[in-house]
Amino acid sequence: MSFDAIYSVSEITHSIKLLLEENIAPLWIEGEVSNFKAHYSGHFYFTLKDSGAQISAVMWRSRASQVRFQLEDGMKIQAFGSIRLYEKSGRYQIDIMRMQPAGIGNLQLAFEQLKEKLKGEGLFDPENKKPLPAFPSRIGIVTSSTGAAIRDMLNVLKRRAPHVEIIIKPAKVQGEGAAEEIAAAIDAFNRWGQVDLLIVGRGGGSLEDLWAFNEEVTARAVFNSKIPIISAVGHEIDFSITDFTADLRAATPSAAAELAVPDFAEIRGQILYHKERLSRNLHNYISRLKTAVESLANSYGLRRIEDRLQQLALQVDELDAKLAQACLFQLNQRSNIITQLEQRLNGLNPRQVLKRGYSITYKNGIVVKEAASLADGDAIVTEVSDGRFNSNVTKINKETENA
Numbered sequence: 001m002s003f004d005a006i007y008s009v010s011e012i013t014h015s016i017k018l019l020l021e022e023n024i025a026p027l028w029i030e031g032e033v034s035n036f037k038a039h040y041s042g043h044f045y046f047t048l049k050d051s052g053a054q055i056s057a058v059m060w061r062s063r064a065s066q067v068r069f070q071l072e073d074g075m076k077i078q079a080f081g082s083i084r085l086y087e088k089s090g091r092y093q094i095d096i097m098r099m100q101p102a103g104i105g106n107l108q109l110a111f112e113q114l115k116e117k118l119k120g121e122g123l124f125d126p127e128n129k130k131p132l133p134a135f136p137s138r139i140g141i142v143t144s145s146t147g148a149a150i151r152d153m154l155n156v157l158k159r160r161a162p163h164v165e166i167i168i169k170p171a172k173v174q175g176e177g178a179a180e181e182i183a184a185a186i187d188a189f190n191r192w193g194q195v196d197l198l199i200v201g202r203g204g205g206s207l208e209d210l211w212a213f214n215e216e217v218t219a220r221a222v223f224n225s226k227i228p229i230i231s232a233v234g235h236e237i238d239f240s241i242t243d244f245t246a247d248l249r250a251a252t253p254s255a256a257a258e259l260a261v262p263d264f265a266e267i268r269g270q271i272l273y274h275k276e277r278l279s280r281n282l283h284n285y286i287s288r289l290k291t292a293v294e295s296l297a298n299s300y301g302l303r304r305i306e307d308r309l310q311q312l313a314l315q316v317d318e319l320d321a322k323l324a325q326a327c328l329f330q331l332n333q334r335s336n337i338i339t340q341l342e343q344r345l346n347g348l349n350p351r352q353v354l355k356r357g358y359s360i361t362y363k364n365g366i367v368v369k370e371a372a373s374l375a376d377g378d379a380i381v382t383e384v385s386d387g388r389f390n391s392n393v394t395k396i397n398k399e400t401e402n403a
Contacts, residue, residue, distance in 0.1 A: 004320040009090075010087065012085045014083065014087060015084060017087060017307045018085075020083050020084075020085055020092060021082065021083065021084060021085065022083075024083045024292050025082075026080065026081060026082045026097070027080070027081075027082075027083075028078055028080050029048060029055070029078070029079050029080075029081070029094060029161070030075070030076070030077070030078045030079075030102055030349075031048030031049055031050050031052065031054075031055070031077070031079075032048065032049055032074065032075070032076050033047070033048065033071060033072065033073055033074065033075045033076075034046065034047045034048075034049055034054075034073050034074070035047045035073070036071055036072060036073050038064075038071075039154070041061060042061030042062055042065065043058065043059065043061050043064060043065055044057075044058065044059040044064045044067075044071060044096075045057075045058055046071070046073075047063055048077075048079065049092070049101065055092070055093065055094055056079075056091060056092075056093035056094070057079065057096055058093055058094075058095055058096065059081075059095075059096040059099070060095075062249045063096070063097055063098065063232060065288060066098075068107055068110035068211075069101060069107075069109040069113055070110070071114045072399070074358050075100070075101065076102040077099050077100065077101055078099060078101075078102045079094065079096045079098075079099040079100050079104055080092045080097055080099065081095045081096035081097050081098075081195045082094070082095050082097075083095075084310075089115045100391075102394065105368075105372050107207050107208065107211060107214075108207070109239065111207075111212070111214050112214055114219070114241055115241060115244065116216065117216075117246065118216070118219055118223075118241065118244070119210050119244070123219065123220075123223045123244070123245050124244045124362055125243065126297060127246075130228040130247045130291075131228065131247075132197060132228045132230070132247065132248060132259075132260070133196045133228070134196075134262070134264065135261075136164060136196035136197045136261060137140060137163075137164060137165065137196060137259065138164065138165040138166075138167060138194065138195045138196055139157065139164055139165070139166055139167070139195060139196065139197045139199065139260055139261070140167045140168075140189045140195040140197070140198045140199070140227070141153060141166060141167070141168045141169070141197070141198070141199045141200075141337035142169050142170060142171050142182055142186060142189070142199070142200045143168075143170075143171065143173060143200070143201055143202050143232075143253070144170065144171070144172070144173045144174075144184040144199065144200075144202060145168065145170035147173070147202060147203055148173065148203050149203040149232070149234070150168065150204050150253075151203060151254040151376040152203075152252075152253050152254045152257070153199060153253045153254065153256065153257040154166065154257075155233070155254075156254050156257035156258055157189070157211035157257045157260070157261060158196055159257065160257070160261050160262070160263045160264060160265075161261035161262070161263075161264050162264065163264065164261055167189075167194075167195055168314075169185040169189060170185075171184070173184045173202035173213075174202070174205070174209050174210075174211075175212075178212035179211075179213075179215035179217045180217060181220045182200065182212060182213075182218050182221070183218055183220070183221035186198065186200065186222065186225055186229070188219060189225075189227060190225055190226050190227055193226075193227075195227060196228075197227065197228050197230070197260055198225065198227050198228070198229045198230070199229075199230045199232050199253070199256045199257065199260060200222060200230070200231060200242065200246070201213070201230075201231060201232030201233045201234070201242075201250075202232075202233060202234065202253070203234045203253060204234035204252075205234070210233060212242050213231075213233045213240040213241065213242040213243075214241045214242070215241070216241075217275050218241070218242055219241045219242060219244075219245045220245075222245045222246050223245040227249050228247045228248075228258055229248075230246060230247070230248045230249070230250055230256045230260055231245075231246035231249045231250065231256075232250045232252065232253040232255070232256030232257075234251070234252045234253065280378060296369045313382070335387055339355070351385070354383065354384055354385040355385045357385075357389060359382050359383060359384045360382070360383040361379075361380050361381065361382050361383075362380065362381040362382075362383065363378055363379075363380050366377075367378065371396055371397065371398050372398065374393050374396055375393065376393055376394060376395070376396065377391065377392060377393060377394075379391075379392055380392070380393060
C-alpha cells in the first residue's frame with residue numbers, strides 16, 4: 001500500500017480482513033458468554049468477554065445443532081474457531097466451529113442441565129414410579145439385537161424363568177438417531193399393550209457411546225410409558241438420565257434380568273418347603289386334637305354325663321312302672337264302678353222284675369197302668385218272664401186285686 005494513495009473504506013476493511021484471516025490460524029479462545037441469542041434461523045449470536053476485552057462470536061446452524069449443552073449468559077466456555085471480519089460493519093468476530101464448557105466436559109454439562117430440567121418437572125419423583133409386577137408372564141426388551149447385552153439378559157431370563165415369554169424390539173443404542181429409535185420402540189410396546197414389563201438398555205461404553213440414554217426424547221418416552229420399565233444401562237457415570245426416569249434402575253443388563261423375574265427354581269423350592277412344612281404342621285395339629293379328644297372321652301366330665309344319663313334312664317323306667325301301676329289301679333276302680341252300675345241297672349230292668357212273678361199288660365201296645373183304662377171285652381196282652389199271652393177282659397175289679 002502506498003502512502004500517497006487514497007483508499008476507500010471498503011478497500012481498507014478488505015485489506016484488514018485479509019490480514020486477520022490469513023495470518024491468524026484457527027484457535028481456541030476462552031471467555032464468558034454474554035448477550036446470547038439463539039436466532040429462529042438456528043444460528044447462535046453472543047459475545048465472549050473477560051475482565052479486559054470482548055469479542056463477538058457466531059456459530060452457524062449446522063454446527064450449533066450439534067451442541068449438546070444449553071448455552072446461556074454467564075457461562076464460561078472454550079471455543080475453537082477462526083477470526084473473521086464482517087466488512088459491512090467493520091467488526092471482527094470469531095466464527096466458532098465447536099465449543100465446550102470451560103472446566104467441565106461438554107456432555108457432562110448437557111447431562112447436568114437436562115437432569116435439573118427434568119427433575120424440576122417432577123420426572124424423577126418417587127410417587128411417579130410404577131410398581132413392577134411380581135410374576136410377569138411376558139417381558140419386552142428394547143436394545144441392540146447384536147450386542148452382548150441381549151445375550152446376557154436372555155441367558156439370565158431363561159435360567160431364572162424359562163416360562164416367561166420374551167419379546168425383543170431391536171433399536172440402535174448408539175450414534176445419531178439412536179434416542180429416537182429407543183423412544184419409538186417404547187411407544188410401540190405401549191400401543192401394543194401386551195407385555196407386563198420392559199427392560200431398556202445396553203452394555204457399557206464411554207459417555208459418548210451411552211449418550212442416547214441421556215437424551216430428552218428417551219427420558220420422556222420412559223417416563224410416559226404405561227408399562228413399568230427397568231433401565232439397564234451399563235455406564236461409566238453413576239446414573240444416566242434414563243435411570244432417573246425409569247421405574248427401577250439396574251447397574252447392568254444382567255442385573256436388570258435378575259430384577260425382572262424371580263428365580264423359578266428358588267420359588268419352586270420355597271413352595272415345596274412350605275408344602276412340606278404345612279403338611280407336617282397339619283399332621284401334628286391333627287395328632288394334638290386326637291389326643292385332646294381321647295383325653296376328653298376318658299375324662300370324669302364325660303363319664304359323669306354318661307352316668308347321669310343312665311340314672312335318668314332308670315328314673316324313667318321307674319316312673320313308667322309307677323304310671324302303668326297307677327293306670328291299672330284306675331282301670332280296676334272304673335271297672336268295679338261299672339260292675340256296680342250294671343248290677344243296679346239290672347236291678348231296675350223290668351224283665352228282672354218279671355222273673356220274680358210280676359207281669360206287664362198291654363192294650364193296643366200300650367202298658368196298662370190303671371184298671372180304669374180297661375173295659376169289658378178289651379183284648380189285652382200279658383207279658384210274663386218267659387213270654388206273652390192274649391186274653392179278654394171279662395170283669396174289672398177296681399180294687400187292688402188282679403183282673
